[in-house]
Amino acid sequence: MIRRINDIxxxxxxxxxxxxFFVILFFMTGISSGAFMSKALTDFQNKELIVYLKNFFSIVDSKAINNLAILKQSLLNNFQTGIIIWILGVTVIGIPLILLIIGLRGFIIGFTVGFFVKQMGFKGVIFSLVSILPQNILIVPCTVFIGVLGISFSLMLIKNKTRKNTRYSIVNQFFLYSTIIAMIHIIIVVGCLIEAYISPFFIKYISTYM
Structure with missing residues (x-):
């Protein structure tokens, strides 16, 4: 069974x-742009974010973390992304928007990591590893996979638009496309659980050293 899945x-x-290649390129470009933007912040913006960061560490260190609230927010954010890409995939104009969404996800990660490293140096690297990496080991590949599926389905629609008697085939492909994306979201749920229940534990532990 596992071998069959690997073959597929x-x-x-x-x-x-x-x-x-293009989806990963846009994602990596987003990361690079986010990291560059974190270095291009004005002094005022830097001070505002530093104050926010200090308040965050003080809250984490002194209060119990609401894991359920984090889980709900993580599920909302990631499911919104997946559903938007799924919808864009069934349009013939969705390809550039899917790439834009993938790039934006990369930008957010790049900006966050870049800011932590800029302000805290090696501690920022460690904090990024425990707060951002664990859940994104699952969520990022799933998002890239969904993006590729959305673009592939959109390209299939464009190719079949000039063909006749393809309605039945397209309906079947749509159900397959939707089913695979739904299954991928099960893995995303696992990533969200990691973000809600595992990453906060490490963040709370490491915040005492920040």
């Missing part, structure tokens, strides 16, 4: 190498 995934990647 390998064939999918091989058949969509160019799409994966």
């Amino acid at each position: 995934v390998a064939k999918h990647i091989q058949g969509n190498l160019i799409t994966y």
Whole structure:
């Protein structure tokens, strides 16, 4: 069973190498842009974010973390992204918007990590590893995968638009497309659980040293 899944995934990647290249390129460009933007902040913006960061550490250190609230927010954010990409995938104009969303996700990560490292140096690296990396080990690949599926489905619609008698095939492909994305969201849920219940534990522990 696992071998069969591996074969399916390998064939999918091989058949969509160019799409994966562009999606990952946009994601990495977003990370680079976010990291650069964190260094381009004005002194006022830096001071505002530093104050916010200090308040965050003091709150984390003194109060119990509301894991359920974090889980709800994480599920909302990631499900919104997945659903928007799914919707854009069934349009013929969704490809650039999907790439933009992927780039924006990269930008947020790059800006956050860049700011932590800029303000806290090596401590910022450690904090990024415990607060951002654990959940994104699952969430980022899933988001990239969903982005590739959305673009692939959109390209399929464009190709079939000039063909006749493809309605039945498109309906089948749509159900397959939707089912796979729904299954990927199960993995995203695991990432959200990590963000809500595991990362906060490390953040609370490490905040005492910040």
